[in-house]
Amino acid sequence: MSVLTFVENWDGKFKKLTFELVSYASKVAEMMNTTAIALSIGNVQPEELEKLGKYGVKKIIHIANEELLALDNQAYTSVITELAVKEGATVLLLANNNTGKALAPRLSVRLKAGVGSGVSQLPLSIDPFMVYKKVYSGRAFAHLTIKSPVRILTLAQNSFELIETPNDAAIETITVQLENGLIKTVVKDVQKQTGKILLTDAEIVVSGGRGMKSPDNWGPLVELADLLGAATACSRPVSDEGWRPHEEHTGQTGKIIAPNLYFAIGISGATQHIAGVSASKFIVAVNTDKDAPVFEAAQYGIVGDAAKILPQLVEAVREIKSK
Amino acid sequence: MKIVVCISHVPDTTTKVKFVNDNKLDETGIQWIINPWDELSLTRALELKDDPANGIEKVTVAHVGPVGAEPTIRKALAIGADDAIRINATSSDAYYVAAQLAEVLKNNPFDIILCGIESSDFNGSTVGGMLAEFLGIPSVSSVSSLNLVNGEVILTREIDGGKETVAIPVPFVAIVQKGITKEPRIPSMRGIMMARTKPILVSEPVSLDALTEVVQYEMPKPRAACKFVNPENPAELITLLQNEAKVI
The missing domain is CATH 3.40.50.1220 (TPP-binding domain)
Structure with missing residues (x-):
């Protein structure tokens, strides 16, 4: 059993949102008497990966395949599913951002796991697994039970504090076998906003x-x-x-x-x-x-x-x- | 090429919501609308069809819901969709809805499937991606533009801190956000007349269990009353933010 969190990187770097995710994953793991594992896909240096250990994850899996540098929803779903199964994840955590919203639903179907989207606090209970979430665009809140053995949560940005619980996290760098022709997304051009604070990151x-x-x-x-x-x-x-x-x-x-x-x-x-x-x-x-x-x-x-x-x-x- | 737009039927976004026994939406007095992001998707689909060079034969809308949702479907037809599919089921969660849509779309193939990124009721952002996975086809999420260029589909996908221009083969699911079109299209009088006779295919659901369930609703906690600062001395506000709220 484990709590697995997928951590995205931006040009090889993590940001506050990433540390919110690993802090949250470690807390959920504690509630479930299990361990938290972070999964990073892409080009990230060991010094950057090590930072994740500061927030309580026990293991960091780093997937280094070159062909996974750009997001392809099907390929990422396959890779994350394979690792979630291998690590016996019963909770899978993603950010409630563009990437998390792209992957969580596909993973839900692949793993037959119910989704609690945009959570901003720890689960209300583990058995039954119940989360508190915004509904009607904030005009109400719901207590949502997730009945499947594997659950997927997406965490709202800036909603969970960073909790430092330093750990000597082991880093496992692996390459995975990808089925031929699996990647269908062709990125033709990238336009990055530079020199400005991102609206979603801003305090x-x-x-x-x-x-x-x-x-x-x-x-x-x-x-x-x-x-x-x-x-x-x-x-x-x-x-x-x-x-x-x-x-x-x-x-x-x-x-x-x-x-x-x-x-x-x-x-x-x-x-x-x-x-x-x-x-x-x-x-x-x-x-x-x-x-x-x-x-x-x-x-x-x-x-x-x-x-x-x-x-x-x-x-x-x-x-x-x-x- | 054929396009299907999945539409959800939600309470008007300005309606104050209330619940019966804290576990069921009180529908009294609720005005139902097409989910705003789905309405934008439909508008974009119709814009693409308007240009004959794109070769779009048909725009269909698909909805999972009981007969009570038909006015919402008729509105989509009045806006300009050619026909509709209604899966006669009460939606219980996103997984259930996506599975029902997938069953129907497996037997009625489309080239482009459009879904709004979120519904303004459950704010899940999951149906589009789930549907793509059930169908085993590619998906692109956070799509803010969609064009056909020499028969190739070119999309803009928003990423944290920028955008990407992406090409994707059909069939695929585009999960659409703001920016896809300027404003939702409004039905014309002629559109409303024509919608009355456009076909709605009703399909029965497959048996399936939802994975999640809302057991209780709660209203947001009331916020403390606003503290007003004298407009003659706005600097006082900055002092309060620094010393009282401690946020700057």
Whole structure:
């Protein structure tokens, strides 16, 4: 028996999300009196792999096949299934990100394992295996039992703390046999976002809505974000109007994020917008309408015009940062 | 080429949800809609069909649900789908739904299968990938553009921190997210009239057990009331975030 977590890498590196996954896997393993194992596919150096041991995994399996550098859902499913069976995994953990969402459902069918998607806390119980998860886009939560002997969980980013339990984890580097013609995905081009903090990784997010009035008014918002080391985001009308790129759209149909701090500037706070940001630890709202629904979701608010308030927030942050 | 779009029927995204005995959705007063991501997928399928160079013969919608979901299916037909398949079952979990869709699609092959990345009710993000696995065909997830270029399918898939341009052979499942099209298509009056006579094939489900079950629902915990800062002194907000919330 084991808890197996698949850890993705970004150009050979792991990130906070990875350590959240291994921390979570180790805790679940502890609840089940078993061990946690991490599975990494791709080009990752031993120094980077060793970092996983710090968070309690007992073994790190590293699959080094060159042909697995780009994600092919069928090939990855085959490889992860083979290892899950070999290691007797009864819980398989992935991130609830693009890659996790691509693989978890295929693995579910292959292993006949029920899926609990986007969990943000440890299972409520092991027998029966029950998880707590968001439903109706955050308008409710469910206690979900997974009845199959193998269970798959996907963990929401920024929802689980890092827990250091140093371990001398053994690293096993292996190459696997892939069936000829299994890989069908041809990656023709990759466009990476460079030099900017990723919205989904950011601990602080500064987001603007229609109350910003024009795409020309984003200067102080970007400045505030830069000073705070934050990512920028926007509401749906703003991305629909083309004021900001659609990658910045946060909300139910856009990105779902859970930063420590979310600034909603000139955003009224429609249900669909709140659905994308309600897991933020703190929400700050600036809006001219004191009855705007965003103030129901916010812990701190200012009733006022973004154009007038933002430069003063920039000044205040500049001051504390200079101290 | 034939395209099928799998559609789910969900409560309107602004509806406040309530539960009966904490374990069943209270359907009173709920307005049902096509799941937003599925509506975007359908719109993209119809855009592809509009260009004769793409050679799309037919766009079908498929749904797993009881007869009560037919208004949602008719809406998809009014938007422009040519016909529909309804699998006459109450969906119990994603695995059940995907298995039922796979049974029907095995016998009615399509070249491109589109699924929205998520449904706004269970937020599972799993049906599309499960369906591809049941059918044993490739899938591409987080798809934000889909085009046919000289008969080849070219997709954009979002990755953490960027995008990839990907080619994939048919048949395959595209799991679609925002960006695939600008806005969902709205039914025209003519579309609504025509939808009345478009065929809905009803298929009976195969016997199968779900792997998961919701045993209880809970409402979100109420948040503490908002603390208002005097708009004449916004710097006070930064002080609170630094000293009280301790997040900056």
